[in-house]
Amino acid sequence: MKINVNYDLCEANAICMAVAPEVFEVRDDDNLYLLTDEPAEELRPKMEEAVRRCPKQALEIEG
């Protein structure tokens, strides 16, 4: 499973960080960073949750 961020859409609202801080991190520069772009399979429900909650529809799961 791979997580893609569409940085043209992402506005770093940090909703994903609340869902899965182990994968998503908004830093002091107010940009979103992925701590891993291939999260472990057991994180899939959280990744789906993050995709669903993103107010800008900027996240996507591949595979």
Place this chain on the structure above:
Amino acid sequence: MKPLVVVGASLAGMSAVQSMRSGGYAGPVVVLDSSPEMPHDRPPLSKQVLAGEWDLDRAGLPMARNMSELDVDLRLGVSAVGLDPDSLQLSLSDGSTISAAGIVIATGSVPRQIPGEVPSGVFVLRTGADSLALRDELDRGPERVLVIGAGFIGAEVAATCRGRGLEVTMVEATEVPLQRVLPADLGSFVADLHRNNGVDVRLGVGLDSFLADASGAVRGVTLTDGCEIAAQVVLIGIGAVPEVSWLEDSGLALLPPQEGGGIRCDESLRAAPKVLAAGDCASWPNGSFNGERMRVEQWESALEQGTHAGKQMLFEIGAGEDPGAFSTVPWFWSDQYDAKIQMAGRADPGDEVHVVDGSVAEGRFVALFKRGDECRAALGVNRPRLAIRARMKLAETLAWDSMLELFDQ
């Protein structure tokens, strides 16, 4: 086999359906909604859709993208008109009845309207159809748009209209925008934000009457201070009321408006055995706030409550484990111009406000709301990282000292 029935196909209702299915329930599910079309995801309706950046289709509910997998008997244009909690019978607007195994009430809320007759060109914004109707009017290039109410819907519509290059007047009956939730200096921030972006903001003044032409189209309004404002489009954004009138004879406990309104639920969102409520219409004691009774009209809360209600329902019918009490830190965001406004918790105008990061003047700050030795809420403007961390902290503890530690680093 009697179905589980979800009344309302918006975010809370569909989250309940999704949660029942992910919980392994394979039995029949009926979903009712009074709307003739599938309800939309609401946040984009006052922003991207209204701005013309998104087609309405793109604002579908996230869980409605796999409707066929959810395998529901979806009945659009059909509303529930009565409910008997003892027999779990629902009466529907088409004259039929359903005998249910369990019921999730997710009827949401409806926009508060101006009493009396209203000319054409006066809008509320709640549904996808509302957004398109308003957008069509904006496409015709009105000379001025008048927004009544500086709450979130009103403020976002004002910002979107300015983004489209339209002249906007925003009228708010209280002296400070968002007076119900924000102390005066922070509310002034919202008024200034709009003024700096070219909105004619009028505070402490209300709508007296509409002005209309011979064809019945709105031409402006008279305000309570006697001012006349010419406008070809008027948006009414004066709040919403929970849609629970259909339950008045049900025997379920409904709260009066002064107690926040809505359906009186227990800590598990139960209104009665096997009758649950979720979303705007549900009032419940929130364990995250010392059991304070709350009703929350916010996107994330609707999703979380729906998800909980789905699990709770499976437990009630013996098909799942007890999910425990439902507690949450209310949370909303609002995008207005270049300001990303995020708020966690429940502020009260009587709270002490401490700006702990940035400053209101530079439009980038975090404010904490203190009551006694508790932090009750955090407001972030253009500080998403800190706002989210504050929210995660509130979910852990309300202790003021713990929250301050977050900002002392």
